[in-house]
Amino acid sequence: MSDSANATARIPSGRKSLAASSERIALGPLDGRYSGAVAPLVDYLSEAALNRDRVGVEVEWFIHLTNNNVLPGTEPLTAAQQAGLRAIVTEFDAASVQELADIEKVTVHDVKAVEYFIGNRLADLGLERLKPLVHFGCTSEDINNLSYAVGVKGAVEDVWLPAARTLVAKIAEMAEENRAVPMLSRTHGQPATPTTLGKELAVTAHRLTRQLDRVAKTEFLGKINGATGTYAAHYASVPAADWQDVAKGFVESLGLTWNPLTTQIESHDWQAELYADMARFNRILHNLCTDVWSYISIGYFAQIPVPGATGSSTMPHKVNPIRFENAEANLELSNALLDTLGATLVTSRWQRDLTDSSSQRNIGVAFGHSLLAINNVLGGLGRLDTAEAVLAEDLDHNWEVLAEAIQMVMRAEAIAGVEGMEDPYERLKDLTRGQRVNAARMQEFVSGLGLSADAQARLLDLTPGKYIGIAESLVDHLQK
Numbered sequence: 001m002s003d004s005a006n007a008t009a010r011i012p013s014g015r016k017s018l019a020a021s022s023e024r025i026a027l028g029p030l031d032g033r034y035s036g037a038v039a040p041l042v043d044y045l046s047e048a049a050l051n052r053d054r055v056g057v058e059v060e061w062f063i064h065l066t067n068n069n070v071l072p073g074t075e076p077l078t079a080a081q082q083a084g085l086r087a088i089v090t091e092f093d094a095a096s097v098q099e100l101a102d103i104e105k106v107t108v109h110d111v112k113a114v115e116y117f118i119g120n121r122l123a124d125l126g127l128e129r130l131k132p133l134v135h136f137g138c139t140s141e142d143i144n145n146l147s148y149a150v151g152v153k154g155a156v157e158d159v160w161l162p163a164a165r166t167l168v169a170k171i172a173e174m175a176e177e178n179r180a181v182p183m184l185s186r187t188h189g190q191p192a193t194p195t196t197l198g199k200e201l202a203v204t205a206h207r208l209t210r211q212l213d214r215v216a217k218t219e220f221l222g223k224i225n226g227a228t229g230t231y232a233a234h235y236a237s238v239p240a241a242d243w244q245d246v247a248k249g250f251v252e253s254l255g256l257t258w259n260p261l262t263t264q265i266e267s268h269d270w271q272a273e274l275y276a277d278m279a280r281f282n283r284i285l286h287n288l289c290t291d292v293w294s295y296i297s298i299g300y301f302a303q304i305p306v307p308g309a310t311g312s313s314t315m316p317h318k319v320n321p322i323r324f325e326n327a328e329a330n331l332e333l334s335n336a337l338l339d340t341l342g343a344t345l346v347t348s349r350w351q352r353d354l355t356d357s358s359s360q361r362n363i364g365v366a367f368g369h370s371l372l373a374i375n376n377v378l379g380g381l382g383r384l385d386t387a388e389a390v391l392a393e394d395l396d397h398n399w400e401v402l403a404e405a406i407q408m409v410m411r412a413e414a415i416a417g418v419e420g421m422e423d424p425y426e427r428l429k430d431l432t433r434g435q436r437v438n439a440a441r442m443q444e445f446v447s448g449l450g451l452s453a454d455a456q457a458r459l460l461d462l463t464p465g466k467y468i469g470i471a472e473s474l475v476d477h478l479q480k
Ligand SMILES: O=C(O)C[C@H](Nc1ncnc2c1ncn2[C@@H]1O[C@H](COP(=O)(O)O)[C@@H](O)[C@H]1O)C(=O)O
Pocket: 108, 109, 110, 111, 138, 139, 140, 141, 264, 352, 354, 357, 358, 359
């Protein structure tokens, strides 16, 4: 194509700026086309939710210090004052987000802005005198680490884990339904000892469940021990208090596990552990997506068309496995972030650097891509029908997979003293390696071996579809 032809193909200059639109237009897909699917995470992992949690932690610290008479000159707040303080959190809304943003423009410090935001509300509660108690003894990370721990815990326990458990339950249900449906295996992509479709799905459900059980046991650690984790400011100002006890009680009151030994930052090791488990779950799910995609491709699953939907824009016959393809991509994106977070959050130069602040802002994105993938896999699985006839036909075209069974029966016969059972592996290899062997040829071979009557009857009864060991009952392990 000539240069001038290229030039005319460009989007014309002078177009309206989308960035200047009065409706804010999302840069990324999680806040755009997928915003509905990831909306449940907004209340836990958005910047607004982080700020609300920061306000919540500051407010609870204020109440904790007063209720426990930690500082001379304080006394427990009245019920109305406590309710008023907590209302700052429960009433936190879009206007609060804007007010905080306006304060932050001046402070150029996000946590300092939270302190002022709360301080501005104390006079109305008759607590003006206690303004210095807001953020008392705290470094920003005291508030940040607790807020992130509360937010991530909520996102895991209320959103991600329930969604993941629903998906695994669906896979387990499919495993149950297909427990007795024989299927040709393909190790190295080549026909191999058959299994059942249900048993293969059960393997995946079992693997995913193990990862979810690990996630469910996550220890969400928190600390509140000052600028370098020494309680120096606390003891300088209030020497009589048992500050470790105050801190431990506070962290535990938030539903977290107290970390007694840190620098300025909570060390984030628990986050790395959690993200590794989530990433492993994502990887196993990715494996399911590519397997199911391949099974659809060879006709083992039929896809139930969505009424009104289009498969291909040009090939009208198509129903594409797009839910699984979308999930694959989103699991990869989630893992790229989870891996980065896990790898980088565990390091901080000397007593702190601020890199964690910037990377933790993407925790919600990592969760969002995973949640989206989980939704898509769930939707995709819900539109699959097992094509049992196709699976059966495939088995019937691969009688040579019985070679393993025959040579193993011959070995057992030899050990039991039956004559003429020499070189079983080699004889079956001569018969089957790289060749198609049909039912008649296989049975003729078996009949000519001189097996004991019992062994011969057993082998003549065997078909590829029956050569599945105890695959069907192995699905029961899922119930345990
Ligand atoms: O309690 C403190 O603040 C102690 C201070 N360390 C800090 N700890 C936590 N936050 C801090 C720190 N420093 C800055 N900021 C503020 O963090 C915000 C970073 O914003 P972004 O780059 O968007 O992630 C952005 O709002 C920053 O202003 C120290 O000097 O050790």
